[in-house]
Amino acid sequence: MPDKSKRNSPPRRPQSRAASVAADDSLLSWRALFANPRRFWFALLFLAVAGGGSYLVALRFRPAPVNMFTFRVVAEYPHDPTAFTQGLWIDEKGFVYESTGKYGQSRVRKYVLETGQVIQEHRLPDQYFGEGLTFFGDKFYQLTWRERKVFVYDQEFNLLAELVNDGDGWGLTHDEHHLIMSDGSSRLRFLDPRTCEQVRSVHVRQGSYYVTELNELERIGAKVYANRLNTDWIYDINPETGQVNSIIDLDGLWPRAQRPAEGVLNGIAFNPRTKRMIVTGKYCPKLFEIEIIPKGQ
Numbered sequence: 001m002p003d004k005s006k007r008n009s010p011p012r013r014p015q016s017r018a019a020s021v022a023a024d025d026s027l028l029s030w031r032a033l034f035a036n037p038r039r040f041w042f043a044l045l046f047l048a049v050a051g052g053g054s055y056l057v058a059l060r061f062r063p064a065p066v067n068m069f070t071f072r073v074v075a076e077y078p079h080d081p082t083a084f085t086q087g088l089w090i091d092e093k094g095f096v097y098e099s100t101g102k103y104g105q106s107r108v109r110k111y112v113l114e115t116g117q118v119i120q121e122h123r124l125p126d127q128y129f130g131e132g133l134t135f136f137g138d139k140f141y142q143l144t145w146r147e148r149k150v151f152v153y154d155q156e157f158n159l160l161a162e163l164v165n166d167g168d169g170w171g172l173t174h175d176e177h178h179l180i181m182s183d184g185s186s187r188l189r190f191l192d193p194r195t196c197e198q199v200r201s202v203h204v205r206q207g208s209y210y211v212t213e214l215n216e217l218e219r220i221g222a223k224v225y226a227n228r229l230n231t232d233w234i235y236d237i238n239p240e241t242g243q244v245n246s247i248i249d250l251d252g253l254w255p256r257a258q259r260p261a262e263g264v265l266n267g268i269a270f271n272p273r274t275k276r277m278i279v280t281g282k283y284c285p286k287l288f289e290i291e292i293i294p295k296g297q
């Protein structure tokens with residue numbers, strides 16, 4: 001009986017010398033690798049470059065661990081739930097000063113912390129989107145988002161000057177000498193309060209990871225605190241180096257299920273009478289006075 005299996009099988013093509021050599025001598029062949037010093041050093045260089053690159057990428061995109069804090073609510077005060085909060089500051093008499101955004105709705109307002117009673121208000125022209133607010137010297141400074149204007153007011157919100165800001169305006173606070181501004185990136189910009197010209201800047205980093213979308217700011221002592229857009233975290237930053245010292249996790253303070261569209265935490269102030277932080281959000285119905293405590297306690 002003829003051997004069908006043999007007859008139906010395609011004829012075996014003789015393996016070419018080149019294919020044979022390739023099979024025996026492939027790059028993945030450890031034997032070949034160690035037998036050929038050039039290939040060995042090339043492979044070692046490739047691994048070093050790939051490994052080093054991956055390490056640098058990991059450093060760049062993975063935040064270094066920092067101490068985490070949480071909160072305890074000490075007091076709650078009323079907050080206008082129509083306020084698109086962009087800047088918050090409190091004086092020693094217990095008055096709150098707040099800047100709000102949105103075209104056609106932007107304003108700066110003074111009200112009583114305990115009751116929310118509005119004492120004074122200044123509305124911005126419709127073409128301006130209000131942003132960060134701070135009090136420096138004896139004047140208020142209010143940023144605008146993309147209009148590159150900084151409005152300077154006296155304590156009754158009479159307009160004293162219009163300065164030019166080179167770039168987006170997000171959050172605003174100050175130290176002894178400069179206004180400190182965020183612009184939506186990882187930068188904190190230090191501005192001359194007379195001109196709003198930039199004197200210096202630092203990038204806020206957690207290890208080598210750049211912390212972007214920094215929003216409302218408050219300097220308390222030697223630290224700058226910053227909301228980060230669309231997170232419940234407040235970053236505690238060393239303004240000299242830009243390094244993040246720690247993070248305050250406000251998860252649960254204003255439950256996400258209760259928030260309207262665009263309702264995010266934004267707004268940090270220091271209450272000088274109680275020495276505690278007061279926080280709120282865009283369209284949030286409350287101002288929360290909080291005690292900051294280590295996580296896990």
Ligand SMILES: [Ca+2]
Nearest residue numbers: 088217218268
């Ligand atoms: Ca503030």
